[in-house]
Amino acid sequence: MAGRYATALFELALEAGMVDAVSADIDRFEALLSASADLLYLVRSPVYGSDEQLRALTAVLEKAEIGGLAGNFLRTVTANRRLFAVQDILRAFRARVARHRGEIRAQVTVAEPLSETHRAALAATLNSVTGKDVAIDLTVDPALIGGLTVKLGSRMVDASLRTKLNAIRHAMKEVG
Template sequence: MQGEEPIVSGMAGRYATALFELALEAGSLDAVSADLDRFEALLNDCDDLRRLVESPVFGSDEQLKAITAVLDKVEIGGLAGNFLKTITANRRLFAVQGILRGYRARVARHKGEVRAQVTVAEPLSDAHRTALAETLNHVTGKDVAIDVTVDPALIGGLIVKLGSRMVDASLRTKLNAIRHAMKEVG
């Protein structure tokens, strides 16, 4: 398995494995993935939800009430909803990002996919996302799933991490290289 992305270990890995096995047994890998993607999008877009997840100040009862209300509002139920409520009740909500990464890695491995982490300066259009996926599929010879993160500090361009390989074609990196070269000349 050399060159493959390592699967998350530790507590997050154990929870991810448990969720994966339950979803596989229930035949709902894709449905659980879709619900978890929606939850993660909420987490990325809502500062209050992120604070609730990350802060140790909130007790498990407060967190559980809030998470239940959020899940009900966005209609995330079933296995994914119950799982998120369980990790909240077990005081493991702070590890949800690692659990989600671990779950996705297990699903990808099960499906024979490779996951690429792509960081861009601004959100990708559907056309750009498709073109990038097709290029990565062609380069690797495998089905590549893309996780996109937006980081405006890149200014432009993108960074692609695929397994142990990384390509940094960001404008920020290019400008830093020019700045460094100018210091050496002067």
């Protein structure tokens, strides 16, 4: 279901020549979801009816200035009682946009937020390794202690301090 909705949004955006604008609005909406536990609860909870969700979502979209195709799409998803799947829909939409642009998406998890300089260096390294434009989905997880993990397609590189410490602990258990 998420793929069908994402494909419909992508094709509408492509036909209207608004892929970049819709992507920017979708990114803003996802940032709102990440920042607000209340909004995430509204999206996921079956307690609210579609009318309540639609009223609340409309207010959020107006305040965030998300309108046009992206706003109408999100309202349609809500009216169709599919708001619970909006994160999967938006993830599938981003994947379609990335394929259209010839980009590859990398999921990068770091122990602490990256500076713009480090983020640019990471992007440049991933671009040179793949020979393509790499879009980075960055997640912060303090449990890594230090370092980072990178998932690029089917490849994964784990250079986290947590993994290195676990390897040392495992090696010491074998010795003792």
